[in-house]
């Protein structure tokens with residue numbers, strides 16, 4: 001890793017990104033380019049993304065964040081060209097930030113031009129083309145895809161997402177890029193353990209015959225942090241938990257999470273800027289979990305297009321606010337290796353890159 005004087009070069013640090021929502025990762029600049037092309041072609045009446053989401057505005061909270069997608073960005077990213085442009089730019093930006101392995105996640109959705117399945121196939125094709133451009137297996141960034149079930153989905157939609165993941169994986173090498181499922185979406189939907197609705201699907205994803213990786217958003221908000229919900233989610237045997245914020249008062253829940261040795265995907269800037277944690281960066285639960293034996297920690301950006309902090313900056317913030325030295329930062333970056341969903345060969349590639 002390159003050093004700059006005594007300072008660390010956080011971009012040069014090889015990094016693993018396991019918690020990035022595709023649509024939330026598209027930069028405003030890219031959204032603007034897509035909008036401009038459509039505007040000039042007379043294909044959109046939407047307002048300019050740079051007006052709707054001005055550069056520097058990152059203070060979205062749980063109330064304003066979700067409608068941004070459903071009432072704006074999804075209406076812009078509807079056709080194959082726009083979706084290819086978006087995912088290609090997202091990959092370019094993660095590469096430029098020194099990410100060597102990326103698990104993007106996205107919610108399969110019908111767009112008006114494309115079915116939910118066609119949307120996912122466009123993404124896979126664009127990701128394959130991007131990797132080929134950079135030398136295939138020799139590409140400096142390897143990207144995989146996780147399909148998200150949204151808490152607002154019904155059971156039939158969740159079933160169709162699992163079936164799609166299974167179908168794609170059975171089609172051969174290129175489509176094996178789909179490595180897992182996620183549960184995401186507005187944490188105030190289906191409170192008090194209502195996500196148990198998805199047990200027939202998400203409870204099956206990690207087991208035979210599917211054997212998919214499973215990651216779930218847990219306790220982002222008080223409403224989604226109940227003991228009942230944790231018990232349901234852990235019953236699905238996830239390999240990773242996203243956020244894990246509202247368990248401070250529940251020691252038993254914290255002990256159970258630690259005992260299972262799960263990977264915790266922690267997204268500092270998103271949590272702080274959206275007001276999901278108290279006490280700013282210093283008060284972030286990264287400080288708690290780093291002192292607990294058992295869990296592996298993985299820093300993620302969640303939605304870099306919205307919150308504006310690339311992964312390199314997340315490492316810089318952690319070093320600054322929790323006083324981590326260079327060796328501790330490198331060790332933190334390596335913790336995620338064994339929790340990726342991309343298989344043994346990929347883990348070995350990461351060890352070769354990161355254990356220097």
Ligand code: IMP
Pocket residue numbers: 021022023024066069070105106107108148150184185186187217220302303
């Ligand atoms: P997409 O799945 O690629 O369309 O990315 C955007 C979607 O990801 C949003 O509509 C949300 O459902 C989900 N998402 C993004 N960030 C979060 C988060 O922090 N918590 C829960 N869901 C999220």
Ligand code: ZN
Pocket residue numbers: 019021184217242302
């Ligand atoms: Zn998330």
